[in-house]
Each structure stands twice: as C-alpha cells, then as structure tokens.
Amino acid sequence: MTTKFSKDHEWVKSEGSVKTIGITDFAQSELGDIVFVELPEVGDEIKAGEPFGSVESVKTVSELYAPITGKVVEINEELEDSPELVNESAMDGAWMVKVEAADEAELDELMDQAQYDEMINA
Numbered sequence: 001m002t003t004k005f006s007k008d009h010e011w012v013k014s015e016g017s018v019k020t021i022g023i024t025d026f027a028q029s030e031l032g033d034i035v036f037v038e039l040p041e042v043g044d045e046i047k048a049g050e051p052f053g054s055v056e057s058v059k060t061v062s063e064l065y066a067p068i069t070g071k072v073v074e075i076n077e078e079l080e081d082s083p084e085l086v087n088e089s090a091m092d093g094a095w096m097v098k099v100e101a102a103d104e105a106e107l108d109e110l111m112d113q114a115q116y117d118e119m120i121n122a
C-alpha cells in the first residue's frame with residue numbers, strides 16, 4: 001500500500017482502484033482540537049485541487065482539498081459523532097473518504113513521505 005501526500009496536507013492510500021483520503025498528522029496538530037468534520041455524500045464527484053469538505057477545530061475552519069479526482073464510494077461516518085478521532089488517529093482510523101480514482105496518473109503528481117517531510121520541515 002502506497003501513501004502519497006498533497007501540498008494541502010491530505011494523504012491518499014492506494015488499495016487497488018479505491019483510494020482512501022484523509023488529512024495528515026501534521027495538519028491535525030496545526031488545527032488543534034477537531035470539533036466537526038463535514039464530508040461529501042457517497043456518489044459525489046470530487047476534483048483534484050478543489051474543496052470536498054471541511055474540518056472545524058476550536059481555532060478555525062479549514063477546507064479539505066481533494067488530492068485526486070474521483071467518485072466518493074464511502075465516507076467515514078464515525079467522524080460525524082467522533083470528530084476527535086482525527087486528532088487521535090489522523091493517518092489510520094480517521095480517514096475521511098474512499099474514492100474510485102478517475103485518473104491513476106494524478107497520484108504521480110503527489111509527494112512521497114520523504115518529500116512531504118521535507119516540505120513540512122522546511
């Protein structure tokens with residue numbers, strides 16, 4: 001399973017044609033305590049670089065930007081009742097959406113772990 005990262009602090013994990021998307025541990029630590037997560041509906045189309053939802057913390061509301069284009073096939077409904085999961089497990093349990101990728105080549109435009117670490121530590 002490969003994980004790629006966007007400059008907007010979202011991650012994408014590839015499992016066949018379905019891609020799981022969430023926000024990075026760095027992003028949740030910058031946001032502070034997450035109190036609400038707004039996600040798209042199953043069946044919605046998301047487009048790379050465009051907002052697909054938002055995360056609200058005690059400090060701010062932050063847009064979620066789609067790292068790839070695709071159709072939403074599943075949302076993490078647990079986040080509706082337990083948005084704090086994002087703070088506890090940003091890279092695993094608190095995934096946001098699963099999408100069927102429209103174009104696998106978009107993944108090549110994202111960063112790998114080393115590149116992402118370099119960006120956030122610059």
